[in-house]
Amino acid sequence: MNEASMTKQASDDTPNRDATAGPIRVLVAKLGLDGHDRGAKVVARILRDAGMEVVYTGLYKSPSEVVAAAVQEDVDVIGVSLLSGSHIPLFRELGRCLREAKADHIFVVAGGVIPEQDYAALWDSGVDAIVPQEARAELIVTTIRNLIAARGRV
Amino acid sequence: MNLFSETAIEDIREKQAAWEEKELAAALSSRPEEKPAYKTECGIPLKRVYTAADIADIPADELGFPGAYPFTRGAYPTMYRGRPWTIRQVAGFGNPEATNQRYKYMVQTGQTGLSTDFDLPTLLGLDSDDPRAFGEVGRVGVAIDTVDDVDRLFDGIDLEKISVSLTINPSAWVVYAMYVAVAARRGYDLHKLAGTLQADPLKEYVAQKEWIYPVRPAVRLLRDLIMYSAKTTPKINPISLSGYHLSDVGGNALQEIAFIMAFTIAYCEEVTGAGMDIDDFAPRLSFFFISHQDFFEQICKFRAARRVYAKIMAQRFKARKPESMRLRVHVQTAAMSLTKVEHHNNLMRTAIQALGAVLGGCQSMHTNGLDEAFAIPTEEAMKLAIRTQQIIRDEINVTSVIDPLGGSYFIERLTRDMETEIWKLLDEVDERGGAVKLVEEGWFQQKLADSAYATFQKIDSGEKISVGVNRYVDEASSSAEVHIHPYDEQCTQLQIDRLNAVRTGRDNARVRKLLKELAEEAGSDEANLLPKTVEAVEAKATLGEICAALREVWGTYAEPMIV
DSSP: OTTOOEESSOOOSSOOOOGGGOSOEEEEEEBTTOOOOHHHHHHHHHHHHTTOEEEEOOSSBOHHHHHHHHHHTTOSEEEEEEOSSOHHHHHHHHHHHHHHTTOTTSEEEEEESOOGGGHHHHHHTTOOEEOOTTOOHHHHHHHHHHHHHHHOOO | OBSSOHHHHHHHHHHHHHHIIIIIHHHHHHSOOSSSOOBOTTOOBOOSOOOGGGGTTSBGGGTOOTTSTTOTTOSSSSHHHHOOOEEOOEEOOBSHHHHHHHHHHHHHHTOOSEEEEBOHHHHTTOOTTSGGGTTTTTSSSBOOOSHHHHHHHTTTOOTTTSOEEEEOOTTHHHHHHHHHHHHHHTTOOGGGOOEEEOOOHHHIIIIIOOOSSOHHHHHHHHHHHHHHHHHHOTTEESEEEEHHHHHHTTOOHHHHHHHHHHHHHHHHHHHHHTTOOHHHHGGGEEEEEEEOSOHHHHHHHHHHHHHHHHHIIIIISOOOSGGGGOOOEEEEEOGGGOOSTTTTHHHHHHHHHHHHHHHTTOSEEEOOOTTTTTSSOOHHHHHHHHHHHHHHHHTSOOSSSSSTTTTOHHHHHHHHHHHHHHHHHHHHHHHTTOHHHHHHHTHHHHHHHHHHHHHHHHHHTTSSOOBTTTBSOOTTOOOOOOOOOOOOTTHHHHHHHHHHHHHHHSOHHHHHHHHHHHHHHHHSSSSOSHHHHHHHHHTTOOHHHHHHHHHHHHOOOOOOOOO
C-alpha cells in the first residue's frame, strides 16, 4: 500500500506514447491558500530530474487560474499538492474548470495530505491518480508515465 | 579558566592513544564498524567516543549556570523544579464555538496553556465570505472575522488566569487588537494578560508561506506590535521567532537556529531604529523550535541557541538586563517525522522527541497527535499527546536536575561545534547584506529548498531510515483505518451569516472613516497602527476589511519563483 499510487482506471503498463512527442510537460500547482510548498518543490525537481518539462505555478492559485496556466503551457499533466484539508471542494472546482475550458484531456494527479476515505470524492472530481505522501521518486515518475502511456498524448 | 588541568588532559591523550593501538585496533580488525563515517543530521562529524581532551579548549564560562549568562545550561535558575514546562497543545477548527469546546476538553485533561490555530483565510486577512476563501473556512484552524468571534473563542475562559498563544502571522496585529478589545470589554487588567503571538513575518516569506504585504511593511507591522504591546500588554510576548517552520520546510538544525537569529537581528534593528531601548522589549521576545529526530543534535541545538542568542543581545545590541539575553522556547515535536504508514509508530517518535526537548530545557511544548499525517488531530489523539508529556514530567524523574546532560564530553563538544557553525552562517548573512534583503532576494528560500531536496534524496535512497516506510516494510499492512477529525460543512455559512449581521448592525460610516484613517497612517512610517486598529475592531470592522485597507496602500507580495 505504501509503495503504490492509486489510479482511477487500470492503466496499461506498455508505453505506447509517441516517442517524437517530446518530453512530458507537467504543471506543478498549489491550489487555494495552502502555503506548504516543500513537497510541491521537491516533486518539481524529481520530475525535472526524470527528464520532464516542469512549470511551477507558485502559491495561492485558484482552480480557474491553474486551468488557465495548464492550457497556456500546453501541459500533459497537472500535479496538485494540497495539505490544507480543502482538497474535496478544490478538486471538484478544478475538474469543473477543466471541463468548462474543454481541457479535461489533461491528467490530474493529486498529492499531499489526502486521507483514503476521501479518494472516492476525488475520483468523482476527475482526479486520475493519487500519490501517497511517503511515495518514492520512482513511484511519482512512473505514475505520470503510466497515465500517459495508457492513453497516449492529446 | 578551562574545565580541566593541562596535565590531566595530557594524561588522557596518552591513555587514549594506547587504547586506540590496543583494544580499538583489535576490535576493528575483528569486526569493522557499520559505516565508514558517522555524523549528525546537520552534517557535523561524530567521533566514536569523547573524552575530556575533546572539550579542553572550552572555557568554563561558556557553560555558566542555569538562568545566568550565557544561559547554556537553562533559561531559569530552578528550571522544572520551580515550574514545569507548560503543556500547550495547539488547536483550532471550525467556528469559534467548536474550538472553544476543544479548549475546555484539553484543560480538563491537564493542559496548562492554550494555543490557537487559525484557518487560512484568517491568516491571510480574508473574511470568510471572500471568494478566495472558497473551501478553506474553518479547515486548518478556527475562522475569525470580527471581534465577536474572538469573544466566542474564549467564552467561559478567564484570560487573566491562563496564558494564550496565538499562531497568527500576517494578520497578527488585527487578531491581537481583537484580543485586547475582548479583554477590555470583559473588564480584565490588560497588564495581567499573558501569552504569545507568533507574528514572525520573515519566516513566513521563507517557510510557512502565508503573507499579505511586501516584506518591509510586514516588518513595520511587527515593529508597531512589539512597541505597542510592550506598554499595553507587558506580559504578552509579541513574537515567537519560529525556527520550527524553517526546519519544517527543509532546514537542518544549523539553518534553523542561524536563520532565525538572523531574523531576530533584523527585528531588533527595526525596533531599536524606531527609538526603543533594547531592554524595553527584548525580554518579551520568545522562540519556537522543533524537536526533531537526531536526539543529541537536537539537545545540543537548544543549548547552542541559548548561548548564541545571549551573545547577540549582549555584544551586538548591548543589552544590559539578563532577561534580554535569556532565550525562552516553545517546542513542538517534528510533524515531518510522522508517517501515515503504521501510524501508531508516531507515538514513539513523538515521545522520544519530547524527551529531547525536556533535556534541552524547553519552556512549553506541543506534542503532535499520532494521526496528524492524515488530518488535524482528533480529541483522542490529543489526549495521548498530553499524556505523553505528563508521563515524561511525572513518572520518569527527568525534571529534578537541571541540564542533566551538561558536562558530558560529547554534549559540550557538539554544542560548541554547532555554535561555531551557526556563527559562520550568521556572518554570511551579514556579509550578504542582512536578513531583510536576503528574504527579498530569495536567498533563504533557495537554501531551504535545496536542503529539502537533499533530505528527500536521502530518504529515497534509503540512507535516511524511516521505519515502516523504507525499512522493515510490512507489505501486508493495509491502509490505515483511522478515525479522522470531521469537518463541519455548516461552518462557512454560519460565519457568512454572522458577517452579514455585523455589517448591517454596525455604524458603517464610522467604520469607513476609521479604515480611511488607518490607511492614511500606514502611508507614513511614523505612526503606530495599533491604536487605530483597536478602534476599528471595536467599531466591528472585519479582519478582511482592515487588511484590505492596508493592501490598498502597500500592495501585495510577489513571490520569487524558486524551485
